[in-house]
Amino acid sequence: MSEVVTQAGEAESRDLSGAAWTDRYSRAVMDTFGSPQRVLVRGEGAYVWDADGRRYLDLLAGIAVNALGHAHPTLTAAISAQLGTLGHVSNFFGTPTQIGLAETLLRLAQAPAGSRVFFTNSGTEANEAAFKMTRRTGRTRVLALEGAFHGRTMGALALTHKHAYREPFEPLPAGVEHLPFGDTAALEAAFGPEAVAERGEVAALVVEPLQGEAGVRALPPGYLALARRLTEDSGALLVLDEIQTGMGRTGSWFAYQQPEVGGGIVPDVVTLAKGLGGGFPIGAVIAYGERAATLLGRGQHGTTFGGNPVAAAAGLATLGVIDRDGLLQSVVTVGEVLRSEIEAAGNPLVAGVRGRGLLLAVRLTRPVAAQVAAAALEAGLVVNAVAPDAIRLAPPLILTADQAREAARFFATVQIPEEPAP
Numbered sequence: 238m239s240e241v242v243t244q245a246g247e248a249e250s251r252d253l254s255g256a257a258w259t260d261r262y263s264r265a266v267m268d269t270f271g272s273p274q275r276v277l278v279r280g281e282g283a284y285v286w287d288a289d290g291r292r293y294l295d296l297l298a299g300i301a302v303n304a305l306g307h308a309h310p311t312l313t314a315a316i317s318a319q320l321g322t323l324g325h326v327s328n329f330f331g332t333p334t335q336i337g338l339a340e341t342l343l344r345l346a347q348a349p350a351g352s353r354v355f356f357t358n359s360g361t362e363a364n365e366a367a368f369k370m371t372r373r374t375g376r377t378r379v380l381a382l383e384g385a386f387h388g389r390t391m392g393a394l395a396l397t398h399k400h401a402y403r404e405p406f407e408p409l410p411a412g413v414e415h416l417p418f419g420d421t422a423a424l425e426a427a428f429g430p431e432a433v434a435e436r437g438e439v440a441a442l443v444v445e446p447l448q449g450e451a452g453v454r455a456l457p458p459g460y461l462a463l464a465r466r467l468t469e470d471s472g473a474l475l476v477l478d479e480i481q482t483g484m485g486r487t488g489s490w491f492a493y494q495q496p497e498v499g500g501g502i503v504p505d506v507v508t509l510a511k512g513l514g515g516g517f518p519i520g521a522v523i524a525y526g527e528r529a530a531t532l533l534g535r536g537q538h539g540t541t542f543g544g545n546p547v548a549a550a551a552g553l554a555t556l557g558v559i560d561r562d563g564l565l566q567s568v569v570t571v572g573e574v575l576r577s578e579i580e581a582a583g584n585p586l587v588a589g590v591r592g593r594g595l596l597l598a599v600r601l602t603r604p605v606a607a608q609v610a611a612a613a614l615e616a617g618l619v620v621n622a623v624a625p626d627a628i629r630l631a632p633p634l635i636l637t638a639d640q641a642r643e644a645a646r647f648f649a650t651v652q653i654p655e656e657p658a659p
């Protein structure tokens with residue numbers, strides 16, 4: 238057999254230590270993510286195992302992705318069956334799983350007549366498509382919020398706020414303005430006569446109902462309702478990025494569907510990815526109503542893989558299990574266990590817990606999130622230092638109350654020594 242195509246991962250590689258794998262990683266994989274915290278070889282339910290045989294309770298789920306945990310039998314069977322039947326066709330053709338998933342998403346979204354779905358392979362591509370839709374309004378002014386994360390491709394990056402992500406890649410597509418987070422006066426001013434006279438009418442406002450990457454920050458109550466009124470009055474699109482918050486993560490199919498979050502609004506566009514495929518890469522754009530659904534006409538957008546039958550089967554299976562097993566309700570109750578047990582323990586390092594359902598952040602009283610995440614890993618928990626003073630928890634939606642208590646026990650006792658005064 239040719240040695241050019243290696244059999245890494247099999248045979249002699251199987252027993253490599255984590256350190257040896259990490260060494261190979263650093264020689265072969267681009268350094269954009271830094272060194273991996275562990276090299277993982279296996280998962281089952283809410284647990285993963287590393288190359289050294291250590292087990293971890295996965296409270297991050299691939300960053301809010303593995304809704305059904307790892308190696309879920311229904312998802313595995315659905316993907317395998319579809320791959321063994323019809324794995325890929327081009328978008329010159331339709332497939333039953335693609336059509337079925339589009340119809341299911343429209344039903345879950347309670348989308349009005351004329352609504353349509355566009356499938357992608359990732360979150361950033363979903364936002365890229367949404368960005369192209371905003372240009373088709375004939376306007377170019379797009380509003381986003383400070384702290385926003387919408388992805389890393391050039392269009393989505395223009396919507397993302399973080400300077401360190403943007404600056405090396407400028408010039409980015411023009412027309413995006415970032416408004417102070419949750420500031421209703423700034424939002425009204427952006428639609429006001431002076432701003433319009435100076436910079437033109439608004440094409441779209443793009444927002445996350447809860448900012449995930451910014452540390453699980455919820456918009457103030459009433460913000461989305463105001464956003465809906467202002468966009469509607471001016472003929473602008475309201476685009477909700479539910480890539481992280483959607484598909485059951487916060488206890489409803491879409492976060493905006495909770496009255497306290499969305500106040501009963503109907504958006505023009507919702508973007509999805511992360512949890513949608515249960516770990517299989519897929520994203521989607523839902524366009525609500527005829528106007529939004531026809532912004533991208535024939536030939537104006539495309540993708541080779543988007544909506545491929547295997548990804549669509551993964552989406553259908555994931556949504557099917559969430560529905561069948563009552564996981565939306567479980568997300569609410571288990572999320573509450575996680576929150577209340579962590580808060581009740583009264584660890585002086587913990588200031589509180591914010592977020593919704595199973596998208597939570599443990600607020601710390603000191604900026605030691607990186608050390609807390611490292612201590613968690615040592616203790617057998619995967620968490621994420623999402624901000625200097627916040628730990629993000631986005632576990633699989635199948636997390637049990639007992640597993641939530643196991644996680645809470647870590648936060649009850651974790652201690653990080655104070656730096657000695659210089």
Ligand SMILES: *Cc1c(COP(=O)(O)O)cnc(C)c1O
Pocket residue numbers: 359360361362364386387388389445449450478479480481510511
């Ligand atoms: C993760 C994320 C994205 C980008 O998704 P990718 O699949 O990583 O491209 C966009 N928006 C939000 C809110 C996200 O959480």
